[in-house]
Amino acid sequence: MENKFRDYNEVDILYTLMSYVNVSSSQDMYYTIAHTILTNLEKIPNISINDLADLCYTSPATISRFCKDLNCKNFANFKYEMAIALETSRHEIHMSEEDSEEIQKNPQYLVDKIYNETIESLKLGHQCMDIHDIDKICQMIYHAKKVQMIGWQFNKVISNDFQMKLLKLKKFIYAFVERGDEIQRLDMIDKDCLVIIVTVRARKQLLDSLIDKIKEYQPQILMITMSQEYENENVDYIYRIDGLESDYTESSMQGTINFLTLLDIIYVRYGLLYKK
Numbered sequence: 001m002e003n004k005f006r007d008y009n010e011v012d013i014l015y016t017l018m019s020y021v022n023v024s025s026s027q028d029m030y031y032t033i034a035h036t037i038l039t040n041l042e043k044i045p046n047i048s049i050n051d052l053a054d055l056c057y058t059s060p061a062t063i064s065r066f067c068k069d070l071n072c073k074n075f076a077n078f079k080y081e082m083a084i085a086l087e088t089s090r091h092e093i094h095m096s097e098e099d100s101e102e103i104q105k106n107p108q109y110l111v112d113k114i115y116n117e118t119i120e121s122l123k124l125g126h127q128c129m130d131i132h133d134i135d136k137i138c139q140m141i142y143h144a145k146k147v148q149m150i151g152w153q154f155n156k157v158i159s160n161d162f163q164m165k166l167l168k169l170k171k172f173i174y175a176f177v178e179r180g181d182e183i184q185r186l187d188m189i190d191k192d193c194l195v196i197i198v199t200v201r202a203r204k205q206l207l208d209s210l211i212d213k214i215k216e217y218q219p220q221i222l223m224i225t226m227s228q229e230y231e232n233e234n235v236d237y238i239y240r241i242d243g244l245e246s247d248y249t250e251s252s253m254q255g256t257i258n259f260l261t262l263l264d265i266i267y268v269r270y271g272l273l274y275k276k
Helices: 006-023 029-038 041-046 049-056 060-069 075-090 097-105 108-128 131-143 154-168 204-215 254-273
Strands: 146-151 193-199 220-225 237-240
Touching: 006 029, 006 075, 029 041, 029 049, 029 060, 041 075, 049 060, 060 075, 097 108, 108 254, 131 193, 131 220, 131 237, 131 254, 146 154, 154 193, 154 254, 193 204, 204 220
Parallel strands: 146 193, 193 220, 220 237
Antiparallel strands: none
16 A cells, blocks of 8 residues: 555654664564664665675565564555765754854854753744643543554654653543654544644645545544644644744654643643542
């Protein structure tokens, strides 16, 4: 089946390869393949499936199955996504000329810059946050028979942290941590489910097809985002966080801190409202 969500895979593939290494046994063949890829990154866009199999001491068929487990159609598709991810990473940090010169003269300037931007972003988030909105989110979580969180890259980590905190409050939720789970586990979603989508930038071209597919299962959908523009009629409630995001890196920085803080507020408020 053609992968309709390929753009998300390109964004997430390096993170997921690291997930294999972080959560799998070193005796697992998929651990070996992921570790080999991550320690030979520059070779991957041009390597053949046979050569990668030789590097991993396995068969081309196993490499092919690994690619499909990554939600890639085939090995060629995997290499294409890796090439895009590596090209993006080459421009990961791109400070302005003015900031670069300032950092050269005074390296402490970088520490001050990131701390000040993070503090300013949190202040903006704080100013817009209303406890009634937090209560509404807590109520949605409490009344849902099933809750499933979907996030990408670092948002998977904070979703997993939120999952553990709510478990301590006797509320079990799903927090997908493997790439492709949000697609492969759609059959777990039904009309009694609340799907929480955590996304800093909410790229429309990436989200719309996924949300439309999820809505076919008739769940309630809550989106948490820093985007002030994203709209989709299939989303039941969009909670927008104010804040800043760095313009000199391809990865989210201040946005993730805002999200972590918001989820901590929801966690504490939920515990106060629904003590068991």
